[in-house]
Amino acid sequence: MNFSNKLQKLPTQFFAALVNKVNAAIAEGRDVINLGQGNPDRPTPAHIIRALQQSSEDPQTHKYSPFQGIQEFKEAAADFYKREYNVDIDPNTEVAIIGGSKIGLVELPMAILNPGDHMLLPDPGYPDYLSGVVLGDVNFDTMPLLEENNFLPVYENLSDEVKERIKLMYLNYPNNPTGGTANLEFFNDTVQFAKENEVAVVHDFAYGAFGFDGDKPVSFLQAEGAKEVGIELYTLSKTYNMAGWRVGFAVGNKDMIAAINLIQDHLFCSIFPAVQHAAIEALNGDQTCVDEQGAIYEGRRNVLVEEAKRIGWNILAPKGSFFAWLNVPEGYTSQEFADLLLDQADVAVAAGNGFGEYGEGYIRVGLLVSEERLREAVQRIEKLGIFKSASTVNK
Numbered sequence: 001m002n003f004s005n006k007l008q009k010l011p012t013q014f015f016a017a018l019v020n021k022v023n024a025a026i027a028e029g030r031d032v033i034n035l036g037q038g039n040p041d042r043p044t045p046a047h048i049i050r051a052l053q054q055s056s057e058d059p060q061t062h063k064y065s066p067f068q069g070i071q072e073f074k075e076a077a078a079d080f081y082k083r084e085y086n087v088d089i090d091p092n093t094e095v096a097i098i099g100g101s102k103i104g105l106v107e108l109p110m111a112i113l114n115p116g117d118h119m120l121l122p123d124p125g126y127p128d129y130l131s132g133v134v135l136g137d138v139n140f141d142t143m144p145l146l147e148e149n150n151f152l153p154v155y156e157n158l159s160d161e162v163k164e165r166i167k168l169m170y171l172n173y174p175n176n177p178t179g180g181t182a183n184l185e186f187f188n189d190t191v192q193f194a195k196e197n198e199v200a201v202v203h204d205f206a207y208g209a210f211g212f213d214g215d216k217p218v219s220f221l222q223a224e225g226a227k228e229v230g231i232e233l234y235t236l237s238k239t240y241n242m243a244g245w246r247v248g249f250a251v252g253n254k255d256m257i258a259a260i261n262l263i264q265d266h267l268f269c270s271i272f273p274a275v276q277h278a279a280i281e282a283l284n285g286d287q288t289c290v291d292e293q294g295a296i297y298e299g300r301r302n303v304l305v306e307e308a309k310r311i312g313w314n315i316l317a318p319k320g321s322f323f324a325w326l327n328v329p330e331g332y333t334s335q336e337f338a339d340l341l342l343d344q345a346d347v348a349v350a351a352g353n354g355f356g357e358y359g360e361g362y363i364r365v366g367l368l369v370s371e372e373r374l375r376e377a378v379q380r381i382e383k384l385g386i387f388k389s390a391s392t393v394n395k
């Protein structure tokens with residue numbers, strides 16, 4: 001049987017290819033330090049697991065959930081935004097429950113654009129944004145995220161033609177893959193840009209819990225007028241180490257929330273109610289676990305930066321997320337350098353070009369192994385002798 005034309009257009013899942021390579025190396029018996037992926041390494045906090053256990057014993061949770069999610073979960077999401085960001089959210093009209101932010105990102109073009117419409121994506125950016133482009137039958141333009149601009153897009157540099165045709169844009173701060181962060185001023189400018197050009201904004205806040213050096217990441221909805229132009233996607237995957245649980249929510253613009261709810265009425269029957277109850281516990285419960293997790297990532301970041309400096313590798317310290325975006329030494333492409341690290345040092349990293357054209361010249365490292373393993377990874381790289389001259393290219 002043939003796949004549909006649409007399915008045939010889907011890009012090869014970038015992480016799937018990376019996983020295959022790493023698994024092949026592990027199958028050969030090699031001790032690979034895997035810094036390539038974005039899967040949190042620590043467990044879900046115990047109080048959240050207990051909430052799932054208790055809820056799953058209640059036969060009520062074995063039935064279909066309300067299609068648009070449990071009311072108490074929407075209220076917990078609204079309370080969370082008030083407490084964490086001082087943003088007022090109406091749980092009835094401004095929250096949609098989603099099975100992880102990836103689903104929201106993929107279904108949004110289908111929900112609010114027409115085939116052939118244009119959307120605007122960051123480059124480099126999270127590769128799964130492209131799945132939504134193909135499934136929604138839409139086109140995309142890109143905005144470069146450059147080191148010299150602190151990995152923020154510069155709206156003035158977009159051509160009139162692009163500004164005219166885009167109807168939806170995605171942003172993501174703290175940023176995957178660059179580790180860059182955004183401030184309120186940037187989000188205020190974004191609201192202005194969106195109003196001037198009639199663009200709907202989706203801010204992917206997947207790493208919202210993790211800002212370093214005492215800087216709490218800013219929510220897009222803190223910007224004046226943000227709800228008039230867009231939504232924010234929040235996932236429990238990273239904040240509470242719940243990546244496998246598949247739960248998150250969208251908050252903000254009523255029309256976009258209604259569009260998500262409508263498309264989901266047709267695609268899904270919401271999420272297992274016990275998972276929703278666990279999500280309520282995560283959002284309402286003790287947040288010490290989130291602070292502890294952030295401190296662990298920051299500690300790992302510091303080890304990576306110090307160790308790299310020691311061997312003469314002049315890397316950028318990420319300001320948030322759990323990724324570091326490292327310059328590739330002169331003479332290598334991103335892919336060549338990533339292959340070299342896997343083949344000769346048993347260190348897996350993601351090649352920057354997998355995140356877009358402007359990812360060339362970088363590799364992405366996940367801070368998702370212990371400080372000891374990170375130290376060992378840099379020591380293995382040191383043995384390759386590449387950084388003796390300490391010359392790295394700055395893209």
Ligand SMILES: Cc1ncc(COP(=O)(O)O)c(C=O)c1O
Pocket residue numbers: 038099100101102103126172176204206235236237243247248
């Ligand atoms: C930038 C970004 N957005 C969204 C996601 C998807 O997260 P979720 O588990 O909520 O689908 C990821 C996961 O790695 C991500 O890095």
